[in-house]
Amino acid sequence: MIHIPRLCVIGVGLIGGSLALALRRAGIVGEIVGCGRNQSNLRRAVELGVVDCYQTNPASAVTGADMIVLGVPLGNVRPVLTTIRDALDSATIITDVGSAKRCVIEDIEAVFGDIPARFVPGHPVAGTEKSGVEAAFADLFQKRRTILTPLAQTDPQAVSAVAALWEAVGAEVISMSADHHDRMLAATSHLPHLLAFGLVDTLARWGGDEDIFQYAAGGFRDFTRIASSDPVMWRDICIANRAALLEALEHYREDLGVLTELVRCLDGQALERVFRNAKAVRDRYLPLLER
Template sequence: MGKVAKLVLLGTGLIGGSFSLALKRAGLVGEVVGVGRDLANLERALELGVVDTTSTDAVAAVQGADLVLLATPVGQMGRLMTAIAPSLPPQCIVTDGGSTKQDVVALYRECLPNHLAWCLPGHPIAGSDLSGAAAARYGLYEGRRVVLTPLVETRQEVVERLSALWRACGAEVFHMDAVEHDSIFAAVSHVPHLVAFAYMNALLDRRNVEACLDFAATGFRDFTRIAGSHPAMWRDIALANRDAVVGDLKSNIARLSELVALIEAGEVGPLTTYIERASNARVDWDARRKEH
């Protein structure tokens, strides 16, 4: 596996920064350039050794790059792709860390039509409620999964090289169709975050919200942890994966309505069955996860 002479991070936070640190530890990257608009965050990235140099100019930064990772919210990717298109070296690999893929695939086609052979959309499944360069850490991807969704035009050597780099970070790499990706992650990532936001907003509407928060303990902490996630990022994800997200949210609303009806009717048997089905599935999932 060849060393990446120059890696450019368009977005210098948890995802891009942790990728950089992992490749540095593996000895697989030379220069890492962090690009962003937040000067304080870029300075912090330098202090922590996440990047070697910084820039606020994406167009200049990608010149001479071997690999560009778009590690910004999905809503910013189109603008960045359009900006860097004229400056990309001919064989520079362009990938991303977006949580949705059909919309990002469309952006590659719209903004980088002459570079598609070197484009490979991706999704490292290693999120956090923390953000910024200070959140980046060694080992974030160890034992985690990374999904790559190759375009029809993507060269096989690009798939092999990027897969190898992610494996060097400790990740398990999967290849998947973008449509299937978005369906799966609407159910297990996007909607859980949105439900947590909805729950927090419902709580904030209560007249005794301060007392509720004062008495909140581990159940509240565990259920609402992801409600502290980056607002702009999750707004963009919800809109980017709209169809799948709306479908799954409606399914959740139907299940909540069913739960309300069971409680109102005081139906002990059906209510127990409803809870047991979910509880058993969650316990089984956790047991399987711990086996791997």
């Protein structure tokens, strides 16, 4: 079994915090050093038993670390990498949890000049609409997937170590290319979040003085839960994965245009066909989604 004597988590929020809690419970880490910008958040992380100690200076935090997990929003990955670059030991494994992968690889390349062999891009496909260390919980990754997107030059031993880390917290690990990851996640995660934020914003402005939300049923709550997610994190994801997101949006706009016409022309048969197909597909995938 893997053992990490000293783990450094930069960005001790929902994901970094949950991973730290789960790894501690699994008994595979020695010391966990947290790093962030906000002292009171880091103090809380120590109180909650998420990390053993903290540093606000990333360069000091990574000193002596065997593995570093970057758990900051995508827009802050490059500045953090720039701060730690000269303090890194060449044996230290670096991984991240960002929701888009090509952009993180570009950040690494921009800061290091090439892709270090011990950098393993990762993404746990698990989360909630909550953020911050208070929302962290050790079961978050149980029976969920973590996608790794190693490159040709990535050290296979570093990939195995990061895969073992995620397996230790109950995740199933899958490897694929960063581009494939970004296209799939644009469709099933980034597009739905953008639509949920957009719908709530539209309705809020449309309602004027009238509080239309007080008449909303459970379906509205289900559809818009993810619009309670962190706006800064989602701003960063949408911008970081813009190419794949724009492709998914264009596809969706076309089909929304078709649906609009079906309603306008009172084409009930065609509408029913679309709804039947959607229901069949969702019912088929539901066991997978609820694993």
